[in-house]
Amino acid sequence: MSAHARVEEAPVSLEEWDRRLMAAAHSIGRRNLGQAFPNPAVGALIVRFENGQPVIIARGCTAVGGRPHAETEALRIAGEAARGATTYVTLEPCAHHGKTPPCADAIVNAGIKRAVIAIEDPNPEVKRQGVALLRAAGIEVVLGVGEEEARITHAGHFRRMIDGRPHVILKIAVSADGKTALAGRRPAEISCPESRAEAHMLRATSDAVLVGSGTAVADDPLLTCRLPGMAGRSPIRIVLDGKLLIRTNSKLVRTAREVPVWVLAGRDAPAEAEKKLTAAGVEVLRVKAAADGRVDLLAALRRLAERGLTRVLVEGGPVLSAMLVRADLVDEAVVVRSPRELGPNAINALEAMPLGALTGSPKLKVIERRMAGVDTYTRYFRS
Numbered sequence: 001m002s003a004h005a006r007v008e009e010a011p012v013s014l015e016e017w018d019r020r021l022m023a024a025a026h027s028i029g030r031r032n033l034g035q036a037f038p039n040p041a042v043g044a045l046i047v048r049f050e051n052g053q054p055v056i057i058a059r060g061c062t063a064v065g066g067r068p069h070a071e072t073e074a075l076r077i078a079g080e081a082a083r084g085a086t087t088y089v090t091l092e093p094c095a096h097h098g099k100t101p102p103c104a105d106a107i108v109n110a111g112i113k114r115a116v117i118a119i120e121d122p123n124p125e126v127k128r129q130g131v132a133l134l135r136a137a138g139i140e141v142v143l144g145v146g147e148e149e150a151r152i153t154h155a156g157h158f159r160r161m162i163d164g165r166p167h168v169i170l171k172i173a174v175s176a177d178g179k180t181a182l183a184g185r186r187p188a189e190i191s192c193p194e195s196r197a198e199a200h201m202l203r204a205t206s207d208a209v210l211v212g213s214g215t216a217v218a219d220d221p222l223l224t225c226r227l228p229g230m231a232g233r234s235p236i237r238i239v240l241d242g243k244l245l246i247r248t249n250s251k252l253v254r255t256a257r258e259v260p261v262w263v264l265a266g267r268d269a270p271a272e273a274e275k276k277l278t279a280a281g282v283e284v285l286r287v288k289a290a291a292d293g294r295v296d297l298l299a300a301l302r303r304l305a306e307r308g309l310t311r312v313l314v315e316g317g318p319v320l321s322a323m324l325v326r327a328d329l330v331d332e333a334v335v336v337r338s339p340r341e342l343g344p345n346a347i348n349a350l351e352a353m354p355l356g357a358l359t360g361s362p363k364l365k366v367i368e369r370r371m372a373g374v375d376t377y378t379r380y381f382r383s
Contacts, residue, residue: 156310
């Protein structure tokens with residue numbers, strides 16, 4: 001046989017094509033992760049099979065602000081070519097009338113022959129009803145392809161629907177000896193440029209970024225996404241500030257009219273401080289206090305869910321991080337470990353707790369571990 005002889009590939013099964021095409025739909029849906037709230041960032045494909053090979057006719061993802069939905073956008077692009085085709089959708093199509101007609105109806109009316117759906121929608125207005133509507137119309141429905149990836153991508157939507165709060169992502173940068181700040185709580189530059197870029201991408205794919213008042217006062221952070229060309233993807237910036245200690249001349253307050261800033265304050269926080277912040281463009285949300293006098297974390301998160309937030313990235317310091325771990329409110333964690341040591345007098349990553357309380361939690365499993373420059377990037381997810 002000639003060295004140039006063609007090697008024929010074994011035919012790809014329909015089940016394998018379903019898996020590959022659903023992975024593509026997930027990739028498309030993630031384009032607007034952090035931008036589609038209060039709706040989930042869904043991806044959809046319209047595909048025709050010709051001689052056993054898929055031809056992608058149209059793609060769609062949930063738009064910024066949540067509408068149009070991915071399915072209707074893909075169907076709009078496909079037009080008449082959708083008739084007799086297969087659709088791949090990362091979440092069960094809606095079946096209720098909201099601000100727009102149901103996506104399940106649109107799929108039926110477009111003449112779709114087969115629908116491959118990653119996972120059922122936990123929204124009680126949708127759950128199983130979208131699938132039932134499609135099947136009642138004679139459409140073949142395949143459910144569960146890419147389900148594990150869907151649970152991760154749509155974790156914010158699931159958490160808000162089931163528990164009434166956003167999915168909480170805790171991001172911590174630690175030194176090789178498990179520290180996060182210098183003695184006296186002075187900030188330390190721990191991460192390398194590559195992992196700092198990863199942190200900005202986390203902001204770009206989150207609805208909001210949350211810090212405590214200690215971090216807001218000590219570090220005076222900006223909390224925007226500063227990747228080239230991605231400033232428009234900066235999340236809502238939130239400060240957990242029970243007593244309204246944030247300064248009006250801080251970077252957050254001074255830029256509140258450019259990128260939204262919300263402050264979660266206790267009900268007894270000074271009214272005069274609220275007036276000054278409101279005048280600067282900050283929105284103050286009052287929340288009940290916990291037994292220790294601090295803002296009740298669960299109540300605060302539920303308030304954010306009421307405002308439509310599904311994914312909240314926490315970049316707080318050791319105190320807030322430890323509070324979240326202790327309250328079992330960490331759904332996902334990103335731990336960036338530097339090879340640099342800060343020394344025995346530096347501040348632990350979790351206040352009065354070992355880092356293992358987070359990284360060794362039986363409720364979290366490692367779903368990703370890789371290098372980001374010289375730093376080790378480890379991602380944990382609630383199992």
